[in-house]
Amino acid sequence: MTKAARLATVSGLFLVAAGLIVWALSAWLAPGVPGGVMNFTHAQARGRPVHLTVQTVGTIGFGKHPTWVSYLVRNPTTGKWVQNTSWELPAYSVIDMTVYQYDTGSPLRNQKYGQVLGVIGGTATLNGKSFSEYNSNTGNGFGHTFSIPQFGVNVPLVGVSSTGNVCGSAPCTTQYAHNIVNFSFKTPGPGSYYWQCFVPCGVGYFLGNGGPMSTQNYMGGELEVVNVS
Amino acid sequence: MTSESATKAAPRHLRRVTLIWFVSSVVADLLFWFLAGPHMPPGRMTSTAASNQSDFNILMVVALPVLLGVWEFILYALITWRSKRPGVPEPIGGPAAAGNQKVEVSWVAITATLVILLVAFGTVELIVNEGAGAGEGPNPIWQPAGVNQAEANALAGTGTWAPGGNDILVVQVIGQQWEWTYRYPTFGGFESQQLILPNNTTIAFNVTSLDVIHSFWAYQLEVKADANPQVNDVAFTKTRQLGNFVVRCSELCGIWHADMYDYGKVVSPAAFLHWVTTSEAKNAANTADLPAFAWTYVPDANGAAGGYYPDGNVTPYSRVEVYGSTQPGS
Structure with a gap:
């Protein structure tokens, strides 16, 4: 090999190595949103409420953590259930949410989150019945909450009985025990926000707040609120 | 330049440097105190914020002359004693470039005194302002009457x-x-x-x-x-x-x-x-x-299906330990 060829080889390898380091560093520093952001801005006609349908399951049944609890969202285009918790929503718009709650329940750590807060009309419906407060120490407790602290939104999701026909793997269908919770809220101006669950449902993790509670696409995610032209 | 002439010139330099430092310090302090000081964070929304702002401003007024003194002396030395200028003292190591004990002792004494006074000032401010807005634990040492x-x-x-x-x-x-x-x-x-x-x-x-x-x-x-x-x-x-x-x-x-x-x-x-x-x-x-009001609430091991989280001596589903609940079956 000539001296020029050796130099070119070494330089090339150096550039590849440098590129890999830069790529790894940038991926580490700015990982983006795992699984991408599901777009709901074009799902409905402009000015009409956006329909967002989600389900909660006790065990996702697939992926890296099949035993973890998780949310799933219905893809507005295909109608399929997808494990994705980061959504793009239109600013200053009404979001109509339907939650299919398939998980069993437990008490809240802070009963403050037994209140329905920040939703249009001040109430949500549980299987068609309106409610604004629910004591998580009664009945089946709460499977989860759907909460957006920055919007002041909090809706408790009442659990199903653990002795019933509990769904064991996502996506669940209505043949399994479930509760349906409906509510609406309005998005504020454009910005990056987040939502989470306030039930410490990370079973097996410190104080129940690790694992799925601290991993995107399980019990919380990002909300990208954007202006829609 | 001979060492004799350098010795004769020294007081003139000292007087000049001191005068420049004094005037610039007074001007800088007054400008800071009246123009910038009132806008310093965190503002004056509370007693502790106001005292924090005042303390910061006082520290700045004390620090500015020190800062200016150092900068001005360096600048003065660079201009006055640069090597290309005729008649400057010998380079470092020569007799005229040797240390000035009076200046050195004064510098250490003045700055040390300032630091000690500021420590005392800060301590008094902490006590007078009942902890200055900082968490003092469950049994505060400094607290308002009543x-x-x-x-x-x-x-x-x-x-x-x-x-x-x-x-x-x-x-x-x-x-x-x-x-x-x-x-x-x-x-x-x-x-x-x-x-x-x-x-x-x-x-x-x-x-x-x-x-x-x-x-x-x-x-x-x-x-x-x-x-x-x-x-x-x-x-x-x-x-x-x-x-x-x-x-x-x-x-x-x-x-x-x-x-x-x-x-x-x-x-x-x-x-x-x-x-x-x-x-x-x-x-x-x-x-x-909600639970009865208390100063603390034990974060219990509750969660899905309950009691799965090892958390030391906390008993899962205790009536008194879980915030927000009287647990079923406890």
Whole structure:
């Protein structure tokens, strides 16, 4: 090999190595949103409420953590259930949410989150019945909450009985025990926000707040609120 | 230049440098104090914020002459004794470049005295301002008069507060992953996601956590206290101005730590009374489900199916240990 060829080889390898380091560093520093952001801005006609349908399951049944609890969202285009918790929503718009709650329940750590807060009309419906407060120490407790602290939104999701026909793997269908919770809220101006669950449902993790509670696409995610032209 | 002529020239340099330093220091201090000082963070929304701003400004007024003295001497030396200038002293190591013991001793003595005085000043400010808005733990050393009674009344549910009075308002700050909530024991112990405070009132913040370590930082109020589970961390301030403030968590606490912030408001006493009584009534059903007001609440091992989380000696589903519940079957 000539001296020029050796130099070119070494330089090339150096550039590849440098590129890999830069790529790894940038991926580490700015990982983006795992699984991408599901777009709901074009799902409905402009000015009409956006329909967002989600389900909660006790065990996702697939992926890296099949035993973890998780949310799933219905893809507005295909109608399929997808494990994705980061959504793009239109600013200053009404979001109509339907939650299919398939998980069993437990008490809240802070009963403050037994209140329905920040939703249009001040109430949500549980299987068609309106409610604004629910004591998580009664009945089946709460499977989860759907909460957006920055919007002041909090809706408790009442659990199903653990002795019933509990769904064991996502996506669940209505043949399994479930509760349906409906509510609406309005998005504020454009910005990056987040939502989470306030039930410490990370079973097996410190104080129940690790694992799925601290991993995107399980019990919380990002909300990208954007202006829609 | 001979050493004799250099010795003769030295006093002239000293006088000149001193004069430049004195004039520039006075001008800089006056400009800072009157133009920049009033705008220094964190503002003057509370007694602790105002004292923090004043302390910062005093430190700056003391530090500016020191800073200018160093910069000006370097600049003066670079211009006056640069090597290309005729008649300058010998390079370092020559007799005229040797140390000046009087200057060295004076420099060390003056700056050391300044530091010692500032330590004393800072300590006095900490004591006089009842901890200067910092969390002092469950048994504060420095506290406003009457706070023990106010806290005892708050715990017993017999606290009072009315516009125009001198009552201390006890507010409990509760951190949890990943939101702050606030309890007002003087008003039935309801819990709110909003932190609203009355103006011209001494506030006793009682800060705790339901899970991991957080840190309550109300920047414009100049209040900062760690929120530790099972610890009541108390901090004091007195509101002085109407306005909005930001509350942040300043302890890395998990995936949504960066989003654990909200906005509070200092309102007029009449507006506060209206808000707090309205909120008390609106939250009555929720308050009935909360545990009795206490300084701390043990973050229990509850969760899906309950009791799965090893957390030391905490008994899962204890009636008294779990925040917000009387657990079924306990």
